[in-house]
Amino acid sequence: MKDIKDINKATVKNKTVPTTTGGGVKKVIYTLSTIQRIGLRNSAKALTSHNACKACGLGMGGQRGGMTNELDEFPSVCNKSIQAQSTDIQPAIPNALFNKHPLLDFQELSGQEIEHLGRLGTPIYKAKDSQHYCEVSWQEALDRIAKAMRKTPAQRSFFYSSGRSSNEAGFVLQLLARMYGTNNINNCSYYCHQATGVALTNTIGSGTATVSLEDLNGCDVLFLIGANPASNHPRFIHKLKALRERGGKVIVINPAKEPGLVRFAVPKSAKSLLFGGTEIASLYIQPSIGSDIALFKGIAKAIIEMEAITEDFIHEHTKGYDNFLTNINATEWQEIVECSGISREQIGDIAKIYAESSNTIFAWGMGITHHTHGVENVEYISNLALLRGMVGRPGAGLLPLRGHSNVQGIGTIGVKPVLPQDVFDGIEKNFNITLPSEKGMDTLACLEAAYDNSIDFALLMGGNLYAASPDQQWTKKAMDNINFKVFLTTTLNQGHVNGMDNSEALVLPVTARDEEWQATTQESMFNYVRLSDGGIKRLDHVRPESVILTHIAEQVLPDSQLDFSAFRTHNNIREAIASTIPGMEKLAEIGTSKEEFHISGRLVHDYNFNTQDGQASFITHSILRDERExxxxxxxxxxxxxxxxxxxxxxxxxxxxxxxxxxxxxxxxxxxxxxxxxxxxxxxxxxxxxxxxxxxxxxxxxxxxxxxxxxxxxxxxxxxxxxxxxxxxxxxxxxxxxxxxxxxxxxxxx
The missing domain is CATH 2.40.40.20 (Barwin-like endoglucanases)
Known part of the structure; x- marks a missing residue:
């Protein structure tokens, strides 16, 4: 299928391990070569337009212009931004390729090879008894979808969105699914930070970050736990470099000693480049995989023994501390050390830095959430913050490092199986409709139902659910058991060609964020909402997700009380979101005011927590079974x-x-x-x-x-x-x- 398809080292015990510095000249060269490949004019147009970055949840761009963040810091760009643009700025895949090659040929391609075939330029369809995709018209595609949905009971369907889609498309998607009759509506957070949302809601009453980007400029200690932003959020490293330069400390907790977290040569800093990088980690702790609770209990025990807790805060603004203290006192140091693999002395070093801090931020990634005890892990991080009153004031707090550029926004506007009661009530009242009340299934449960032949239809807006899911062979069978699948995407991925042998599928080409016909909005990990203008035209036959979804809704639900055609105007969608989602009121005017904003009620800069009694909670956990056996x-x-x-x-x-x-x-x-x-x-x-x-x-x-x-x-x-x-x-x-x-x-x- 031909038409498809130097680092320093140090010796350790006669083997070698990387001693690479993160970032540096090699990243500058890589970025320049990528720009050269996609064309200077194309890349400059994309990077300087008023559109939010398509990569990680840190966020930049929007109405301040490309490569500028909400603090007006410039250039706020990294190789991830360039990489994200590189696949969008591709010519369309020749349709002859689909006629010539069966699914088996595409299945032999790596993920990289299939993503780089080009952009999907027209709708393609695979019949149940065929092993080829073929080009179809938009009208035929919409007719086939409507026919499949009309004959499928709503409870035998599910809907899914990635975190790159817009708030506008996500809101329409969840309304379409619910008016169709199902709450089987999911987003990719069930495979990343759902544990964070559950845990923080339990401890402080809010499931997102308590800090803003500006708060990072005010902390003197930052815990970086179970995350590798040198690779996944490179611009976050700029903040860690700045923290170190003003005398602050970075405590990295990660089983793997990642070179980019030891030293990082920040490309926009000449000094950092010339002197071989900036030291990032003040202290690098490597616990055994899965031993997080043991280590956190050790830190808490050391802080308590040092009498470094903030007693007034604990007594006035929290509950559950007495049970927490009893459990800590009953936990022996030997158990902590044996389980975590970290010595008492090292834990004491961590506690000493924390005890001397005036403002600490705790940041974490999926190294914390991707465990059978992910919720417990995050609850214990919250416990550590509460011990010293590090939630509820500027420059201190809790920061989950989220991946996709709008994964948080997709959750905010309701792409999830269970809506908060106030949102549920707001939608029913605002639109004078009745929503289904049956419990919806999470992402993994939807696949389990598919494996059991209980799902006949699925609509997946972006992402690659096949590759992202566990138990690959099982997932492949589950996906193939879904009789009819609809994918909305910019490029092909492995999920469009695997799990397809005995089922029917349509893959629909959509506009990238900067190609949208109207402005869209995205929410960063800091609860900051940006407005993206769109407007760039690269391909002739791609359509916005919101346009596709509203046309599907009109055909499937012709008698609906909701006028879905009105939602082809994004201002109307934003007004609907503003009237139903608490904290999003400013969204109603953002299309005309161009004023980007933090969602109200999210940042926690005082000690009034969003719980029934206004208090935060300590939650007690023992060292867990799978940490021992x-x-x-x-x-x-x-x-x-x-x-x-x-x-x-x-x-x-x-x-x-x-x-x-x-x-x-x-x-x-x-x-x-x-x-x-x-x-x-x-x-x-x-x-x-x-x-x-x-x-x-x-x-x-x-x-x-x-x-x-x-x-x-x-x-x-x-x-x-x-x-x-x-x-x-x-x-x-x-x-x-x-x-x-x-x-x-x-x-x-x-």
Whole structure:
């Protein structure tokens, strides 16, 4: 299918591990080469337009202009922004390719290869008994969708959105699904920060960040836990660099010693580039995978023993502390140390830095949420903040590092199976309609229903649910069991060609954010809402998601009390959101005022918490079972590379970790030596759910018996074990065993 398809090191125990500095000249060169590939004129037009960045949830752009954030800092851009543009600025895939090649040919492509075939330029259709996609007209596509939906009972359907879609499209999607008759409505947060939302709602009454971007300029200590922003949120590193330069401290807690979190050469800082980077981590702590609660309990115990708690705050503004203290006192240091793999002295070092801090921010990523105890992990981070009154004032608070650029907004406007009661009531009252009251299914539950032949129709707006889901072979069968699937996308991905053998599918081409026909809005991880102008034209036959959804609604629900045609005007959608979603009132006028804003009631800069009694809660947890008992000898975590964004892969190599192959395993040099193999040897990695055969071994600084593999390739090993409260799969804690395929003699230690 031909028409489709240098780093410093230090020796450790006779093996080598990367000592790379993050960022630097190589990232500047990479960015320039990407710009050159997509064209200077195209990239400049995209990057300087008044549209929100399409990459991570940190946010920039909008009405302040491209490469500018809400603090008017310029240039606020990174290679992720360039990478996101690179796939949008592609010519359309020739339709002859679909006539020539069956699904099997496309299935042989890597994620990177299929994303880079080009933009989808016209609707394509695959019949149930065919192994080819073919071009169809927009009218035929809409007619087929309407016919499939009309014959499908609503409870045998589900709807899904990625975090790159707009607030406007998301609001229409959830209204379409609910007026159709189902609450089976999900977004990608069930696979990332749902645990955060559940936990923070339990502890402080609000499920999002309590701080603004400006608050990062006022903290003197930042905990960075279970996250690698050097790869995934590069512009966040600028804030950590600034913190270090003003004398502050960064405590990194991560099983893997990520080079970009040790030192990072910030591209827009000449000094940082010239002197080999800026030191980021003041203290780097590497607990065993899954031992978070044990480590957090140790920090809390040390703070209490140092008498460094903020007693007045605890007594006046929290509840549950007495039970929390009793549990801490009953937990022995030996148990904490044995479980976490961190010495009492190291934990004391963490506590000393925290005890001396005036303003601390706790930031975390999916290394915290992707466990069967993800909610407990986040609740315990909140406990640590409450111990010293670090929630409720400027420059201090809680910050989940979210991935997609609008994943938080998609949740805010109701793309979820259970609406908050005030939102539910507001929609019914505002539109004079009755919404379905049956409990909706979460993302994994929808796939489980599909696997059991209980789902006949699915509409997926963006994303790559196939690749993002655990238990890959099981997911493939579940997707194929859905009789009719509709995908809205800018480019093809593996989810459009796998799980398709015996089912019917339509893939519809949509406008990218900067191509929208009307302005759209997005919400950052800091609860900041931006307005994106759209307006760039690249392809002739793509349509906005909101236009597609409203046409589907009109055909499927011709007698609906809702006039969906009115929602083809985005101002009307924003007025509806403003009248039904608390805190979004300013959205009604943003199209004319151009005034971007923080959602009201989200930032917590005083001690009045959004709970029934206005108090925050300590929540007590014991050290958990799966932190102690491992049925197989190794624990694997899945990770993203520097050259990818979520399931989208831009580069096969990972320049920060010094790997040249994504079909690989990273492990401690001592573990490599114990196995009697060397770097680049091949092994098989097996879990209870699948096997990765002939994967290449690379050394990396990890705790003994902990290993890493790349997401989504390693999802073949990940099971459907999930947090019972957030329903998020445990992508970051998978028990595995290793079989040596290519045994090599150990190197001499002499």
């Amino acid at each position: 491992k049925p197989l000898p190794y624990t694997l975590t899945t990770v993203r590379s520097e050259g990818q964004f979520n399931t989208i892969v831009y580069e096969q190599k990972d320049s920060y970790r010094d790997t040249d192959d994504r079909w690989s395993i990273l492990m401690n040099p001592a573990t490599i030596e114990k196995l009697g193999i060397t770097e680049n040897s091949c092994i098989n990695v097996r879990s209870a759910h699948g096997v990765m055969n002939d994967v290449k071994v690379f050394p990396f600084d990890l705790p003994n018996s902990n290993i890493m593999a790349y997401f989504p390739e390693a999802n073949i090993l990940v099971g459907r074990d999930h947090d019972p409260r957030s329903l998020t799969p445990a992508f970051k804690s998978v028990n595995v065993d290793i079989e040596v395929v290519e045994r090599q003699p150990s190197l001499s230690t002499s």
